[in-house]
Amino acid sequence: MSIIAERRIREKEAMRTNILTTAWQIVKEEGWQSLSIRKIADAIQYSVPVIYDYFDNKEAILLEFGKQGFELVIKKLKSAKASSTDPAEQLKAIADAYWAFAFRNKEYYQLMWGMGAPTCEMDKCMPERSVFRDLVMGPMIEIIEKAKHGDAETNACLKYHTFWSILHGLISIKMVAPADDTEQLNKLVLDDAITGFIKNLKS
Amino acid sequence: MSIIAERRIREKEAMRTNILTTAWQIVKEEGWQSLSIRKIADAIQYSVPVIYDYFDNKEAILLEFGKQGFELVIKKLKSAKASSTDPAEQLKAIADAYWAFAFRNKEYYQLMWGMGAPTCEMDKCMPERSVFRDLVMGPMIEIIEKAKHGDAETNACLKYHTFWSILHGLISIKMVAPADDTEQLNKLVLDDAITGFIKNLKS
DNA sequence: TTACTTTTGCTAACACTGTTAGGTAAAGGA
DNA sequence: TCCTTTACCTAACAGTGTTAGCAAAAGTAA
Known part of the structure; x- marks a missing residue:
């Protein structure tokens, strides 16, 4: 060369x-x-x-940013998880990190979830579902097993979807219909929802 | 004339x-x-x-459909609520109705939440927030008061957001990243999430 | 019926999109 | 020096939303 x-x-x-x-x-x-x-x-x-x-085309540019976004958020979530060894605290930290990512990187979030650039098939650049799955399923299973509900695996599978739904739903509602609520109240809602969710896991 | x-x-x-x-x-x-x-x-x-x-322009056409969508979903939710007098059952029925609306009327739902037609400021045709609020806040406050946690009003305010987040998040995740899961599993996730939520209200 | 006004509908254009065909001139290799 | 490849541009195509201006039809009044 x-x-x-x-x-x-x-x-x-x-x-x-x-x-x-x-x-x-x-x-x-x-x-x-x-x-x-x-x-x-x-x-x-x-x-x-x-x-x-x-x-190749405009979509290729958007997908490039999509990839960046997913890489960034996964990095943030992993480091959040590493901040504790207690599964409940890990879940809480992951939720907080995801929340922070969404609002500190509105552009990425909107692109990744088709709320701003819909002419783009983002799933083409989504990482394996397992990346997200592995992050939160582990702590969930631990919590559920500790509480001794049988069938922790399938139980956690259900809770997995609920976990992301709360997060994603809360965020996208705030983004689509911007809050007349204060920033503080929003954080309170998140805390309440996630701690409620975790409490539910344990019981 | x-x-x-x-x-x-x-x-x-x-x-x-x-x-x-x-x-x-x-x-x-x-x-x-x-x-x-x-x-x-x-x-x-x-x-x-x-x-x-x-x-006036293309947006006016979209807003017209947006209005239709909101009217329809509110009708569905009201009739779901009327199907019972037990507050917990009312919440469950409302959630089910919202879920059914979203998937039986994908086009409306996508328009209303900017997942398909983003060149449109849907909030211009959103009904008063109070319409949605009144639907679910009542049952929530009843449940919380019955469980005797003080401050049912502000408590319900938090839960209100969680309720819609679970629903909206679950639906929009399914719509953006269409499930490889079966229809049945999705319904199971919804049921688990909402009954878990209601259980949490009571405890 | 005639004269005038309003409504209705059209053609053609403007200012934007994403995308591509085809040509020119520069750069690199023989 | 000759040739090939790369880099870059102009100009166009096929779409988008939107509007100006004109012609014909329809309704009103004399």
Whole structure:
């Protein structure tokens, strides 16, 4: 591999990230709805078709961000889980981390859950369901077994869906119909819902 | 009011509903994404600008459907509530009705929650929050008071959000990432989540 | 019936989308 | 120097929502 070929793929990489960071800036300023190929092209001061030398189409750009979003949230959830060894505390920490991710990274969350950029099949870039599953199923099974309800496995499978529903539902309701409630109240609702959920697991 | 003027507003009304029913048909067949003014115009065999004589813009059409959706779901919820006098059973019935509405009327649900037609500010046609609130807050307060936790009012306020979060979250997760699970399992998850929630209210 | 006004509907355009065909000029390799 | 590949652009196509302006029809009044 010649030195000049190296420079070339480095330049190509640079252009790719240039497109992505520029697109991200547009999204942060104006939202997913108003992200267009032409706007990116204008911003990076190249003509439109250049974008297509680096991405197959617009969806490919969105999927790239989707991947980033999922990687980030999973990193956050894993580190939250690592903050404790008590299964109940782990669940609570995971919920808090997910909540924080959603509101500190509205753009990612909206993209990942189709609330802002629907022209995109996000499932194409979703990680294996097992990644999420493994994160919360373990603590749940522990809790359920400790409480000695038989059939902890299938029981946890049900609770798994409930857990994410509470989180996702609460967040998306807040995002779609922005709260006239205070930030504090929202956090209270989350705490109440999740601690209630965990209490339910134990009993 | 002359007889001819009457016919005119009747014709105008007929055209309006013609536009709406045609649009609805397109949505059912091809989804919100591919509903366009031109497609409606083609289908009703009129030119494009005619649509604008009956609706300010595309959003106005979507809001019309949004209103219909909210009216329908509220009707369903009210009738579900009326099916019992026991507050716990009322909550369960409301949850079931909401669940059924979402999957029997995917198009409405997607529109109302911005999961399919995001170019539309649905909150413009959302009913007063109090309509939903009144439906479930009453039964909740009853349950909480019966269990003698002090401060039933604020307690129910928290639970109110949890209730809708479970429902909305569960449904939207199923819709965004369609289940490889069976229909039966989904219903089981809903039942478990809601009965768990109600049990939590009582304890 | 005639003259005027209102309503109805159309064609054609504007300003945007995503996407691509085809050509030009520069860069790299022989 | 010649040739090939890459980089980049202009211009277009097929869509989107929306509107200006005109022609014909329908209704009203004399």
